[in-house]
Amino acid sequence: xxxxxxxxxxxxxxxxxxxxxxxxxxxxxxxxxxxxxxxxxxxxxxxxxxxxxxxxxxxxxxxxxxxxxxxxxxxxxxxxxxxxxxxxxxxxxxxxxxxxxxxxxxxxxxxxxxxxxxxxxxxxxxxxxxxxxxxxxxxxxxxxxxxxxxxxxxxxxxxxxxxxxxxxxxxxxxxxxxxxxxxxxxxxxx
Numbered sequence: 603x604x605x606x607x608x609x610x611x612x613x614x615x616x617x618x619x620x621x622x623x624x625x626x627x628x629x630x631x632x633x634x635x636x637x638x639x640x641x642x643x644x645x646x647x648x649x650x651x652x653x654x655x656x657x658x659x660x661x662x663x664x665x666x667x668x669x670x671x672x673x674x675x676x677x678x679x680x681x682x683x684x685x686x687x688x689x690x691x692x693x694x695x696x697x698x699x700x701x702x703x704x705x706x707x708x709x710x711x712x713x714x715x716x717x718x719x720x721x722x723x724x725x726x727x728x729x730x731x732x733x734x735x736x737x738x739x740x741x742x743x744x745x746x747x748x749x750x751x752x753x754x755x756x757x758x759x760x761x762x763x764x765x766x767x768x769x770x771x772x773x774x775x776x777x778x779x780x781x782x783x784x785x786x787x788x789x790x791x792x
Contacts, residue, residue: 611674616681617651625651628682643673643685650674696738697748705732706752722759 615621625648632641642663649659650670660667676684697705708716708731713723716731725745732748733739740748746756 611671612647612651612678616678621681622648622651624682628685637687639687640685643676644682646670646673647677647685696740697732697736701736702752705735708735709749709752709754 625644629641629644629648632638632644642665646659646663646665646669649662650656656667656670656674660670663670673685678684695702709723709728713720713727718727718731720727725742728749729740729742729745732745
């Protein structure tokens with residue numbers, strides 16, 4: 603990679619007419635797609651190439667000077683590819699696809715089939731199942747995230763009193779509850 607002159611963030615290759623044309627096309631496409639972040643990066647780089655100061659570009663685009671300088675470095679190093687938004691790679695998955703499929707089948711079969719006394723899955727139970735079955739530990743906050751990735755959702759059973767009178771509850775809900783609700787809304791309005 604050729605170095606830029608002292609005081610210039612972008613070398614001759616990045617300032618060429620063909621590079622400018624590609625950059626303008628990139629900006630137009632990002633504006634059309636509605637990708638504000640990539641559009642902003644492209645505008646900053648093009649503005650710099652056209653002779654504008656970093657501090658002026660930062661103020662115009664409502665970003666820090668450090669951001670503009672970082673974008674210029676990315677453009678110098680990778681060209682337009684350096685301006686694209688990417689997701690951070692993050693750590694690799696702890697479970698393979700085969701293990702994830704097996705876990706899905708185990709969860710769908712229910713906790714009783716997996717040897718648990720309860721008929722309802724809980725996060726700690728699923729974490730325990732993963733550790734016993736696959737030898738992999740998940741933090742209790744990551745188990746729900748994993749289940750969500752596997753297309754499971756949180757289901758909470760309704761709490762009902764075992765010996766409650768269903769007719770009395772229905773009457774209360776139809777007559778008493780609306781009256782309480784009306785009184786509270788009147789109190790708020792005054």
